[in-house]
Amino acid sequence: MVKKLKLLIPIGLLLGGLTGAASAADRGFVVRLKGNANAGAVAARHGLTVTRSLSGSGAGVHVLSAPNGQDVWRVIQSLATDPAVQAAEADVPMLLPGMKAAAQVHPASATPPAFPINGTLTRYYTGWAAQGYINQPAVGIINLSDAHKVATGAGKVAVIDTGVDLFQPVLFGSVVPGWDFVNNVPGGQERADVNQETTPILDQETTPILDQETTPILDGGSAIILNQETTPILDQETTPILDSRRFPAYGHGTMVAGLIHLVAPNAKIMPVRTFGADGTATISQIVAAIYYAVDNGAKVINMSFSTKVPSDSLRGALDFASSRGVICVAAAGNDGQAEVVFPASYNSVIDVASTNNSEVRSLFSNYGSEITLAAPGEAVITTYPGLHYAEVWGTSFSTPLVAGAAALLVDVKGNVTPAEATDLLTQAAVKIGQELGAGELNLSQAVNNLSRRGSGN
Numbered sequence: 001m002v003k004k005l006k007l008l009i010p011i012g013l014l015l016g017g018l019t020g021a022a023s024a025a026d027r028g029f030v031v032r033l034k035g036n037a038n039a040g041a042v043a044a045r046h047g048l049t050v051t052r053s054l055s056g057s058g059a060g061v062h063v064l065s066a067p068n069g070q071d072v073w074r075v076i077q078s079l080a081t082d083p084a085v086q087a088a089e090a091d092v093p094m095l096l097p098g099m100k101a102a103a104q105v106h107p108a109s110a111t112p113p114a115f116p117i118n119g120t121l122t123r124y125y126t127g128w129a130a131q132g133y134i135n136q137p138a139v140g141i142i143n144l145s146d147a148h149k150v151a152t153g154a155g156k157v158a159v160i161d162t163g164v165d166l167f168q169p170v171l172f173g174s175v176v177p178g179w180d181f182v183n184n185v186p187g188g189q190e191r192a193d194v195n196q197e198t199t200p201i202l203d204q205e206t207t208p209i210l211d212q213e214t215t216p217i218l219d220g221g222s223a224i225i226l227n228q229e230t231t232p233i234l235d236q237e238t239t240p241i242l243d244s245r246r247f248p249a250y251g252h253g254t255m256v257a258g259l260i261h262l263v264a265p266n267a268k269i270m271p272v273r274t275f276g277a278d279g280t281a282t283i284s285q286i287v288a289a290i291y292y293a294v295d296n297g298a299k300v301i302n303m304s305f306s307t308k309v310p311s312d313s314l315r316g317a318l319d320f321a322s323s324r325g326v327i328c329v330a331a332a333g334n335d336g337q338a339e340v341v342f343p344a345s346y347n348s349v350i351d352v353a354s355t356n357n358s359e360v361r362s363l364f365s366n367y368g369s370e371i372t373l374a375a376p377g378e379a380v381i382t383t384y385p386g387l388h389y390a391e392v393w394g395t396s397f398s399t400p401l402v403a404g405a406a407a408l409l410v411d412v413k414g415n416v417t418p419a420e421a422t423d424l425l426t427q428a429a430v431k432i433g434q435e436l437g438a439g440e441l442n443l444s445q446a447v448n449n450l451s452r453r454g455s456g457n
Contacts, residue, residue: 003446028091029064029075030284030313037084039064046078052284058291058321061313063284086347087312094286094307095251096162096279116382117389124306125152125265126173130381133170133262137357138376142401144263146441151411155265155299157403160289161253163273164189165385167202168254171269174261175219178271179292181285188271190253190385193278251384255392256304256400258383263404263443266411268285270298275305283311294324299410302403303330303349304396306341315346322348322418327406331395334376338368338435345370350406350422354398355377361434365395371437372422373429405443412450424450 028051037048038061050065062415072090079088084429097258117132126411134414139145166175166189178188210429257269272289286303293301301321319330330344332353344351354365354377362368362378377398384390405425409416416424426438428445 007114011288018049023283026319027066027068027070027072028284029066029072029079029088030061030091030287030311031064031079031088032086032313032316034054034086042079042082042084045082046075046241048075050287051119054126054288054291056291056295057324058288058317060086061287061291070092070410086261087316089283089312090285091306092309092311093281094275094281094305095268096252096275096281096305105390117391123318124170124387127170129170130389133258133383136381138380139262141359141376142263142405142441144443147408147447150444151408153267153404153407154411154414155407156268157260157300157302157407158270158272158289158293158295158298159253159257159260159263159302159305159400160272160274160286160293161256161302162249162251162275162277162279163188163192163252163253164257164269164271165383166191166271167387168258168383168388170383170447171254171257171261174265174267174269175257176268176270178273178296179289180273181288181292181454182273182276182281188273190250190271190273192273193276194250199399202322211427247277249275249305250300251390252279252304254385255382255390256302256396258389259380259397259400260302260404260407262382263401264407264411267300267404267407270296276293283314287311287313287317290321291313294321294326300406301326301328303328303343304399304402306331306343306344306395308339310342314343315348317346318346319342325415327403327410327418327421329399329403329406331399332371333366334364335394336364339366340370341366345426348418350402350425351437352395352399352402354393354395355432355436355440359430359432359440362393362395364393365398365436367435371435373438374427374432374436375441385430388434402441405446408447409450412447413453416450448454 021435033419039053041062043050048066050062051065073312073357076088077157081084099362120131122131157244164175180188272293274289321328328348329350332351334346343349351370351372353371353374355374356362356378375398378393380392380397382390397428408423410422424446428442429439430441430442
């Protein structure tokens with residue numbers, strides 16, 4: 001059966017970093033209480049209000065809010081003197097950076113010579129996928145085909161991100177129920193924010209992203225220039241374009257999930273939505289997402305984001321996840337510097353940098369002593385909401401290749417530990433220097449090394 005793609009979105013430098021800083025406007029606080037201390041009583045003593053209390057493994061962690069005008073640091077100092085408080089910090093706002101994109105839209109019957117990838121659909125484990133996605137250069141670089149002779153992935157991989165399009169055809173058979181911490185509802189559907197809008201209404205067939213400046217959109221050969229002020233219609237089928245000012249992060253989680261699925265097609269993807277389509281989140285949402293992932297059986301956690309602001313509550317949640325046998329993977333960041341970012345630099349996390357298809361460090365990728373290993377992160381083809389694919393750049397997209405690698409190890413040995421997984425991946429990596437840790441991801445060597453040790457349970 002031969003089918004053709006309708007759309008590929010080349011996305012220039014979708015750099016998966018985060019920025020975050022506390023300011024006088026930040027009125028939320030993440031507080032861990034001792035023993036059975038009452039959150040309401042603690043909040044009352046400091047003129048605060050309880051806005052969220054984590055449950056399950058996160059029990060004891062609460063989010064408190066202060067009235068307008070309160071000085072953040074004075075509140076933290078006050079909380080630190082309370083005998084019932086184990087730790088307190090500002091609930092720092094997080095923001096995924098703006099994304100630039102260019103899109104080419106083709107009629108369903110068109111197969112233009114310049115089409116960027118082979119759009120012929122073939123069977124790929126749980127569904128159908130484009131050959132250009134299945135056979136892209138990154139697949140050969142990380143030795144995926146040989147690895148699949150030994151393992152195809154197992155367990156749940158939690159994707160802490162903007163959600164996942166639950167109906168994306170390539171991913172449909174692999175997604176399991178998750179949670180939306182943005183709206184505090186079950187699911188983790190990436191379309192949650194945009195589906196609430198009356199304008200634009202998303203079209204399942206052709207929905208590209210906008211550039212932050214101007215983006216030429218090609219439709220059957222005619223070009224339309226878009227800007228931030230308008231949302232033009234491309235054709236008579238009322239196919240709108242998302243307004244990049246309102247939805248700059250839309251698609252990020254689905255693109256990350258697509259690369260996990262590429263590497264570990266029989267693993268299950270658990271969307272844990274913490275970032276809205278506008279790219280915003282808070283530390284408390286991410287912390288809650290980590291505990292949720294652990295409590296709901298995740299074996300791997302993918303975090304394609306980074307911040308320069310350390311967080312005790314984030315580190316504590318990740319240490320807990322690691323102690324429960326969950327392999328945590330995060331992006332090294334995209335400042336092109338030897339820089340410490342979080343959560344990637346925490347000891348319980350595999351820190352992933354980016355290379356190009358020649359195994360050379362990407363100019364945008366961070367590097368240095370904190371890096372664990374690297375994986376392809378330039379012009380990588382992945383899934384996008386709807387019936388689409390995207391071409392992406394950034395350590396955001398190197399990271400899920402390593403998260404998928406961890407799921408392959410889980411397939412070989414169900415109780416593989418985080419420390420064991422890190423050792424296997426680093427020992428198997430191809431040494432390439434460039435301050436990229438152990439080197440380039442080598443899936444075949446890693447899974448074969450574990451298989452020769454004996455799988456265990």
